[in-house]
Amino acid sequence: MPPRKRTRGGTCSVIDYTERLNSNIQALKPSGIRKFFDIASEMEDVISLSIGEPDFVTPWHIRQTGIRSLEDGKTFYSPNRGFMELREEICRWFQRHYHIAYEPKTECLVTVGGSEAIDNCIRALIQPGDEVLIPQPSFVCYQPLTEMAGGVPVILETKAENGFRLTPKELKAAITPRTKLLILPYPNNPTGAVMRRENLNALADVLRGTDILVMSDEIYSELTYGDTRHVTFSDIPDMRERTIVVNGFSKAFAMTGWRLGYALGPAPIIQQMTKLHQYAIMSAPTMSQLAAVEAMRNGDNDCVYMREQYDMRRRLIVDGFNKLGLSCFEPEGAFYVFPCIRSSGLSSEDFCEKLIHEEHVAVVPGNAFGDCGEGFVRVSYSYSIKHITEALSRIRHFMQSHHANTL
Structure with missing residues (x-):
């Protein structure tokens, strides 16, 4: 029996919550991304480059469609898998951009953000x-x-020397008889790494002859830079039937708060994912889905404009960190840089702690994204040129004050 303590009205049980809570959940570490964002939210004059969120407002024609749906009284549940109109537009958009056909009735599921699709x-x-x-x-x-x-x-x-790309040698060495799933997170958060078609072909060569499935998280697919555009893994020969593509509207269309994503994949897998969605969520928000139809139909130019703006910021911030002596891998996708801060003599955590308290600049320690991220920090450039320039100035002062041999 739990211990009891006396109160004015009698006795009550003192619950030992550690005994009642799921031990697996208790063992999980909180997200390292949110820690410095939360610190920054309680400070004044902070420049936060810690959260991966576009600083663009959702384009007006998309917002207007959402507003009109409310005015028209479209406030009811959608079908579990999402409105057929939206699923059809997602499949058309995907085929137009990446040249792979999916069946909207059976191979597409609309989710609450890409995160739900991953889960x-x-x-x-x-x-x-x-x-x-x-x-x-x-x-x-x-x-x-x-x-x-x-x-x-x-x-x-x-590894940085491989452009933070997964190599076929590394993949082959990790496969065992118990391997069920490979996650391909490209374009990559936090490094900005991109897998070119030849890189994906090399991985496919390793996977052929196995029954390993692939979840390809392509949420940053529209944010790649240079002459070569994103290649979806399902477009690689023989890979479509083993690949579940996860994507969404948050990054490409600046729709983070609308919470809308989707999964594309083989019908038997989408069917089982839909069961989980039915019981845990039921359906994605109606207003968000109707706005997303407009994004799919008429939002390509918005994506191009935002990508061009990010590209300009990308070149500015990479050049800025390299001039500070913090060697910076040049990202080819997403909107993050991942500079190496080992020359500062500080750990990733210490660097971020001191930087936010001394200079009021928030970035994220690299080890929040895995132990191999130690010695790096993640910096988002989904912020204005003004904020990026001021942040670089403050980081320069921080490095000088810590006598780093960088200037």
Whole structure:
């Protein structure tokens, strides 16, 4: 029996919550991304380059469509998988951009953000003991979601000298009889790395002849720079039937608060993901879905404009860090840089702690994205030129004050 303590009205049980809470959830570490954002929110004069959120407002024609849906009284549930109109537009958009056809009735699921699609995919596929291959540094959710599903995360450490790309040699060495799923997080958060077609072909050569499935998180697919555009893994020969593509509207269309994503993949897998979606969520927001139809139909120019703006910021911030002596891999996708801060003599955590308290600039320690991220920090350039320029000035002062041999 739990211990009891006396109160004015009698006795009541003192609950030991650690005994009542799920031990697997208690063992998870909180997201390292939010820590410095939360500190920054309580300080004045802080420049936060810590959150991966576009600083653009959702384009007006998309907002207007959402507003009109409310004015027209379209406030009811949608079908579990999402409105057919939206699923058809998603499949048309995907074929137009990436040249792969999906069946909207059976191979497309609309979710509450790309994050729900990732969770549903992992839970639908993974049974206790199954191994999931996770390249790192990468987004913070893959490993804990694998653990919550009872899977075994197998970490593949990517390296700056390889452009933070997963190599076929690293993939082949990690495969065992228990390997069920490979996660491909490209374009990559936090490094900005991109897998070119030849890189994906090399991975496919390793996967052929196995029954390993692939979850390709392509949420930053519209944010690649230079002459070569994004290639979806499902476009690689023989890979479509083993690949679940996760994407969404947050990054490409500046719709983070609308919370809308989707998954494309083989019908039997989408069917099981839909069951999870039915019981946990039921359906994505109606207003968001109707606005997303407009984004799919008429939002291509918005994506191009925002990509051009990010590209200008990308070149500014990469040049800025390199001039500070903090060597910076040049990202080819997403909107992050991942400079090496080892020359400062500080750990990633110490660097970020001191930087925010001394100079009021918030960035994220690289080890929030896996242990191999130690010695780096993630900096988002989804902010204005003015903010980026001022942040670089403050970081210069920070490096000088810590006597770093960088200038």
